[in-house]
Amino acid sequence: MLEFAEWLQTTPISVAIQSVEWIIPLLQSIHIVMIGVVFISILMVALRVLGHVRTDESFATVWARFAPWMWTGLVVMALTGLTLIVGEPIREFTALSFWLKMTLIAVAVVTTVAFGRSIRPATLVAAHGPEFSGGIKVATVVTLAIWITIIFLGRAIAYDTEVWGSLSLH
Amino acid sequence: MDFAGIVTSVENWGVAEWMRSSLKAMPFVEATHVLTAAMVFGTILIVDLRLLGFPSTRRSFKLIEGEILKYTWAAFIVSVITGALMFAANATTYYGNTAFRLKMLALLAAGVNMAVFELITSRSVAGWDKDKPPPGAARFAGAASIVIWVAVIFLARWIGFTKGYNFDVPDNVELNFEFPAQ
Numbered sequence: 001m002l003e004f005a006e007w008l009q010t011t012p013i014s015v016a017i018q019s020v021e022w023i024i025p026l027l028q029s030i031h032i033v034m035i036g037v038v039f040i041s042i043l044m045v046a047l048r049v050l051g052h053v054r055t056d057e058s059f060a061t062v063w064a065r066f067a068p069w070m071w072t073g074l075v076v077m078a079l080t081g082l083t084l085i086v087g088e089p090i091r092e093f094t095a096l097s098f099w100l101k102m103t104l105i106a107v108a109v110v111t112t113v114a115f116g117r118s119i120r121p122a123t124l125v126a127a128h129g130p131e132f133s134g135g136i137k138v139a140t141v142v143t144l145a146i147w148i149t150i151i152f153l154g155r156a157i158a159y160d161t162e163v164w165g166s167l168s169l170h
Numbered sequence: 171m172d173f174a175g176i177v178t179s180v181e182n183w184g185v186a187e188w189m190r191s192s193l194k195a196m197p198f199v200e201a202t203h204v205l206t207a208a209m210v211f212g213t214i215l216i217v218d219l220r221l222l223g224f225p226s227t228r229r230s231f232k233l234i235e236g237e238i239l240k241y242t243w244a245a246f247i248v249s250v251i252t253g254a255l256m257f258a259a260n261a262t263t264y265y266g267n268t269a270f271r272l273k274m275l276a277l278l279a280a281g282v283n284m285a286v287f288e289l290i291t292s293r294s295v296a297g298w299d300k301d302k303p304p305p306g307a308a309r310f311a312g313a314a315s316i317v318i319w320v321a322v323i324f325l326a327r328w329i330g331f332t333k334g335y336n337f338d339v340p341d342n343v344e345l346n347f348e349f350p351a352q
Contacts, residue, residue, distance in 0.1 A: 025330075029327045032204065033211065036212035040209060043212075053237045155204050159196065162196075
């Protein structure tokens with residue numbers, strides 16, 4: 001993996017990303033703005049499941065309102081994230097935080113897709129959506145915790161040695 | 171008022187020293203700041219988009235604002251606390267950093283925009299709360315808020331790239347910056 005990262009860091013595209021001063025800060029800034037869009041979209045859906053917001057609307061309406069922003073935001077984050085990886089591959093690949101973050105993203109996306117599919121038939125039935133079971137509410141809180149952990153791991157990449165000590169891949 | 175003196179004394183506070191010397195404090199505080207700042211931006215974005223009449227005016231503005239702003243304020247308070255901790259750790263550096271100063275001005279602008287909206291524009295809300303296009307002043311407040319908060323995030327990231335490093339070269343180390351030609 002490290003050899004691949006070292007090779008990638010010398011490719012013309014990587015060098016181009018590294019050498020123009022404002023590219024990486026710009027990509028990171030867009031990435032952070034999108035964290036706001038994606039996380040709050042997920043939070044709003046979660047809060048609706050937990051019965052805290054938008055209880056005057058059916059769950060289907062709330063899902064339809066926020067899911068497109070979540071998916072679009074995630075696509076933008078994947079694109080900015082991928083460009084950041086291509087620009088600084090050694091920094092990312094030698095960070096335990098990075099690998100944990102990628103694993104959790106895969107878990108969180110699969111969970112979110114599965115959740116969206118599972119509630120869809122039920123929500124078409126009632127005007128104000130189903131009463132969510134205790135199990136679904138717990139799963140919702142766990143999903144939120146995973147997304148929060150992903151955000152923390154993103155920042156931890158820059159502090160990988162301090163955060164993980166001897167477990168860091170540096 | 172001796173701002174430079176105040177800033178220097180803040181940097182000598184115990185909590186500032188703890189932030190500098192603790193290995194895990196800075197990453198944790200910074201990550202919390204990113205999370206809560208993203209929450210401030212995301213929740214404000216929902217209100218601002220509604221002020222712009224987007225995606226629709228079907229739902230009451232007062233209802234949207236009322237149910238979400240407590241999350242905005244909670245997140246903002248934590249952002250201020252974590253921001254203050256990070257500032258204290260390297261107060262003199264941030265104080266002299268242009269991106270940091272501009273970020274503080276942007277936060278002030280966001281506050282003024284919000285105050286004008288709350289004190290003046292929202293007085294007429296009964297007339298446009300639901301199923302009606304918001305008035306120009308409301309739409310301006312929403313658009314300005316989005317621009318200002320995106321600027322806050324961009325400026326904040328720029329601080330990280332311009333604040334430089336705080337370290338001294340030990341006395342017995344000679345650094346030679348004359349690199350041989352490749």
